[in-house]
Amino acid sequence: MQEKVAQAPASTSGKGPMLLALRGVGKVFSNGVTALSDVDLTIREGDFLSLLGPSGCGKSTALRLIAGLATPTSGLLDWRGSSAADRSDIGFVFQEPTLLPWADVFDNVWLPLRLKGVSRAKAAPVVMEMLARVHLTGFEKAVPRELSGGMKMRVSIARAMVTKPRVLLMDEPFAALDEITRFKLNDDLLELWQDERFTVVFVTHSVFESVFLSSRVVVMAARPGRVFKELAIDASYPRNEVFRTSPAYAALCRQTSDVLIGAINSTAGPHHDGH
């Protein structure tokens, strides 16, 4: 089933042209909480970038800012000179599948195109192709409650990808799934990413998931939410079960884990011992 991509991996760190940069971005909510403080981050085309950090480090907020669902309090977003992305450049996958419960799988995936005025007949080939890409051929007529959690997430990914966005933003999409399903979805997501060559910004709190998927991991720290350290994951794609059980993967996880612990301590330290 899974075709191996022969050519070289898309990019590790810093190879593609810049897609988006966050320059000194901060976000303060009306209740006074500083969700993000002075974040500098460059996202390059073809990146698989993970934002990794403890809860409250502002990784979801960062994603919402990139999506344009929120505006930064300070600093700016630079989409190659423009402050906002073209809407059709962005696909978003939420933590929950967030499907329309009354609509079947086809209608759910069709939705973004439908909102742009594409008729059912015109959209059908694209929708069916997208469903095939996420291995859901034959489930067009099923409604969400008839699907398992993993399948719902696949529908959600198909819906986000149906408009062929340049960047896919994912907010802890697999956090609620069991491990076997999560591994399978990780594999399939990587396969899709390698075939289509889009950019992914992936929010997660799992070290293992971020290392397995990403070309770059950005470790964030909390209070205030900020970038703690950036790590390049120097392992070639395609990555699969062999990589998942390799010593190299284990070493990368340990390395990333150490940085994450550093990020967590950098928060806890002054908080507990400061005064």
Add this chain to the structure above:
Amino acid sequence: MTAIDHTAVTLDPEEARRVRQERLERIGRWLLPLAIMVLAIWLWDRICVWNDIPKYILPRPGVVLQTLFGDAGLLFSSLLVTLRITFLSLLLAVIGGVGLAVLFTQSKWVEMSFFPFAIVLQVTPIVAIFPLINIYVDNQTTKLLLCAWIVAFFPILSNTTLGLNSVDRNLRDMFKLNGATRWQQLRYLRLPAAMPYFLGGLKIAGGLSLIGAVVAEFVAGAQGQSSGLASRIIEAGYRLNAPRLFAALILISFTGILIFLVLSLISHLILRRWHESALKQER
């Protein structure tokens, strides 16, 4: 997903007991109310006989049934008049309730401004408002319709408003991300999401519109201008024609039950594929 064939597997005592229990409950659900009903009617009949109660005070069930058939022409033409008011007012309640709810969700300010008035209209007893309506409105049908509408529209309005406002936040973000217009958001997101709430309101409003129609006729019928079931009841009361009074009462009850069943069926058919309320419990 797949039906389990109970005969194909050997069940342990616990499971067998559970299956037996379920089968009993299924039968009991129909049989018990029916048995109690029959018992009650039999008791009613006996009380009449034992106490020698004259039929102008409490007629025997058989007499009521006879009257139901004997006066069928008169009663059913009256039923039609009441039904017409009921359904027209329900239709208007749906249009008015949903229309206002949609208006409310378009702007918080509109909702804040007008919702209190809807509540005032709801909590004031319709019998107390009717004399005013009687003064200002000439047309008999309009009077009755207005009455029944006031009673029926509120549950639809309040339920639909609640439904339109309880759309998942992420879904709203998703529509926003895809550049949905206000109309698209209403058409593809808010209205379908509000459907279960609306149908719940509709079930309540169906019963209320019948009550509204009958009550309005009662108040109007006191002036001898109506020909619906309520005026048949008043008339029968004046003439001490208790059998017809009972017959008319039974017709109204059955109409109410029928309206409820039909609306429940509609609700089930619309929601059965996706909404929790319409799903069979799965173990």
